[in-house]
Amino acid sequence: MLPGSIPGPTFDRLPTADNWFAIEWLPLGVLRIWEPHVSRLLRANMFLVRGRDRDLLVDAGMGVCSLRRFLDPFIDKPVVHVLSHAHVDHIGSAHEFAEDLRMHAAEAEVMRNPPADLQLSFDGYSEKRKEDLRKSGFDVSGALIAASPSPSFQPETWRIPGVEPTALLAEGDAVDLGDRSFQVLHTPGHSPGSICLWEAETGVLLGGDTIYDGLLIDTLPDSDPAAYAVSMRRLKQLNVSAVHGGHRESFGPAKYQFLIDQYLGI
Numbered sequence: 001m002l003p004g005s006i007p008g009p010t011f012d013r014l015p016t017a018d019n020w021f022a023i024e025w026l027p028l029g030v031l032r033i034w035e036p037h038v039s040r041l042l043r044a045n046m047f048l049v050r051g052r053d054r055d056l057l058v059d060a061g062m063g064v065c066s067l068r069r070f071l072d073p074f075i076d077k078p079v080v081h082v083l084s085h086a087h088v089d090h091i092g093s094a095h096e097f098a099e100d101l102r103m104h105a106a107e108a109e110v111m112r113n114p115p116a117d118l119q120l121s122f123d124g125y126s127e128k129r130k131e132d133l134r135k136s137g138f139d140v141s142g143a144l145i146a147a148s149p150s151p152s153f154q155p156e157t158w159r160i161p162g163v164e165p166t167a168l169l170a171e172g173d174a175v176d177l178g179d180r181s182f183q184v185l186h187t188p189g190h191s192p193g194s195i196c197l198w199e200a201e202t203g204v205l206l207g208g209d210t211i212y213d214g215l216l217i218d219t220l221p222d223s224d225p226a227a228y229a230v231s232m233r234r235l236k237q238l239n240v241s242a243v244h245g246g247h248r249e250s251f252g253p254a255k256y257q258f259l260i261d262q263y264l265g266i
């Protein structure tokens with residue numbers, strides 16, 4: 001059975017996962033982290049990028065299992081936590097990195113007060129949210145997880161804790177790790193506060209949900225396809241070496257250009 005298509009309103013038959021997170025080391029000190037037991041629609045990437053003075057953590061998954069505890073062995077410096085945007089699949093554990101939490105101003109309010117109907121079963125979603133997702137072609141039945149992170153985990157009571165960002169990012173801001181620096185590119189379209197992080201020196205782009213190797217989504221209530229096209233034309237100019245997107249696997253410059261052209265209908 002596909003994750004995400006588990007029938008019924010209860011979580012009774014969820015098996016306990018041996019490992020909640022999966023990881024993959026990528027070149028240039030980039031660790032990709034994801035949650036294999038989250039339904040495909042919401043199975044997002046997180047990235048830990050090693051710097052000399054600080055490490056950068058991009059996005060925070062669903063928050064079903066403690067990301068902080070999982071990442072503890074990998075972290076020996078202060079962590080700059082940046083959110084690519086504030087959709088539910090990217091902000092779950094943000095509250096665990098509240099000491100330095102940065103995101104675009106346009107979605108900060110969602111992080112402060114995550115909507116209460118964001119639950120681990122679509123049954124808990126508001127009718128409006130389900131309808132919005134249906135319009136975007138999503139199957140909104142069943143649970144959002146196919147396993148439980150521990151026998152004591154209570155999926156019914158899971159909610160994303162709100163947290164106040166420590167800094168609001170804007171176009172052109174730098175995220176400085178000591179020996180490497182990422183530039184904030186404001187790339188609205190998928191959502192109003194979507195950002196990418198660009199390391200010009202290495203050509204590494206952290207794309208969030210603006211660009212990844214899959215169906216790009218511009219039909220959500222907070223999406224803006226016209227703005228998305230402008231963002232994509234801008235991204236097309238970047239000479240990337242590696243792209244780490246908000247979903248699926250990382251890719252190189254040829255796929256990058258292909259995905260942008262496909263979106264723009266070129």
Ligand SMILES: [Zn+2]
Nearest residue numbers: 085087190209
């Ligand atoms: Zn998103």
Ligand SMILES: [Zn+2]
Nearest residue numbers: 044089209246
């Ligand atoms: Zn996403």
